[in-house]
Amino acid sequence: MFSDTHAHLTDEAFKGRIDEVVNAFRAAGVGLVINVGYDLKSSEESALIAQNYDEIYFTAGLHPTDGEPATSAYLSRIRSIATLPKCVGIGEIGLDYHYGGDREEQKKKFLAQLSLAEEARLPVSVHARDCTADMLEIMKDRAEKLPAVVLHCYSMGAEAAKLFVRYGCYFGFGGAITFKNNKQIYEVAKVVPTDRLLTETDCPYMAPVPHRGEVNEPKFVPLAAEKLAELYGTSTEKMSETLLFNAKKVFNIR
Numbered sequence: 001m002f003s004d005t006h007a008h009l010t011d012e013a014f015k016g017r018i019d020e021v022v023n024a025f026r027a028a029g030v031g032l033v034i035n036v037g038y039d040l041k042s043s044e045e046s047a048l049i050a051q052n053y054d055e056i057y058f059t060a061g062l063h064p065t066d067g068e069p070a071t072s073a074y075l076s077r078i079r080s081i082a083t084l085p086k087c088v089g090i091g092e093i094g095l096d097y098h099y100g101g102d103r104e105e106q107k108k109k110f111l112a113q114l115s116l117a118e119e120a121r122l123p124v125s126v127h128a129r130d131c132t133a134d135m136l137e138i139m140k141d142r143a144e145k146l147p148a149v150v151l152h153c154y155s156m157g158a159e160a161a162k163l164f165v166r167y168g169c170y171f172g173f174g175g176a177i178t179f180k181n182n183k184q185i186y187e188v189a190k191v192v193p194t195d196r197l198l199t200e201t202d203c204p205y206m207a208p209v210p211h212r213g214e215v216n217e218p219k220f221v222p223l224a225a226e227k228l229a230e231l232y233g234t235s236t237e238k239m240s241e242t243l244l245f246n247a248k249k250v251f252n253i254r
C-alpha cells in the first residue's frame with residue numbers, strides 16, 4: 001500500500017471532485033494521505049475533508065509565505081484546529097527565501113510554530129527553500145525536541161542531508177525525484193537510510209514523470225515509491241511497505 005504524506009486537496013484544482021480523487025487513489029493502491037494546511041482556511045477545510053474519508057488525515061499550520069502572520073490570535077487558532085480529530089501534525093511551516101522578504105519575520109513565525117508543535121506533541125511538516133544554513137541551524141537544536149520533523153520535498157543536497165539525518169529528520173520525496181535532470185537525488189539516496197524516507201505528491205503541484213504538466217494527485221504517488229525502490233535497489237512492494245510504516249510512525253497513525 002502506498003502513502004502520500006503531503007497533499008493539498010483543498011486546492012482549487014480539486015474543487016467539487018474530492019470523491020473522484022479519492023476513488024482514483026484507492027484504485028491506485030494508496031492507503032494513506034496526509035492533507036496539509038498552509039493557512040487558517042486550508043487547515044480548517046483539511047479537518048473537514050479528513051472527517052469524510054478513512055484514509056485521509058491532516059495537519060494545520062501557517063506557510064512561511066502563503067499563511068497568515070504568526071500573531072498570537074492566529075497561533076491560537078492553529079492550536080485549536082490541531083486539537084480536532086485526525087490532526088496528526090503542524091504544517092506546512094518553514095522558511096522560503098526564494099522571493100526575498102523579511103527573513104527574521106519568517107524565522108519568528110517558524111520558531112513559534114515549532115514551539116506550538118512541541119507543546120502539542122505533534123510532528124511538523126517543513127517547507128524549506130533557499131534556506132539551508134538557517135534550516136540546519138534551527139534543526140540542530142529543535143529537531144530532537146519534536147516527535148518528528150519531515151523535510152517535505154527535500155532539495156537541500158547530500159551534504160546537508162547527512163546533518164539532517166543526524167538530527168533525526170525524515171525526508172519527503174515526490175515528483176521531483178522522477179525528473180530526468182535531478183542528479184542530486186542519487187547522492188542524497190546514498191546518505192539517507194530507508195527508515196527516514198517518506199513519499200508525497202505536494203499535489204496539485206509537481207506531477208511526476210510521465211505526467212509532468214498535469215494536475216498532480218495522490219494517485220501518482222506510486223511513481224515516487226517506484227523511483228525510491230530503484231534508487232535503493234529493492235522492489236516497489238517492499239519499498240512501499242517501508243514508506244507506509246515510516247509514515248504511520250512519524251504521524252502516529254495506528
Ligand SMILES: [Zn+2]
Binds near residue numbers: 006008036092202
Ligand atoms: Zn505543500
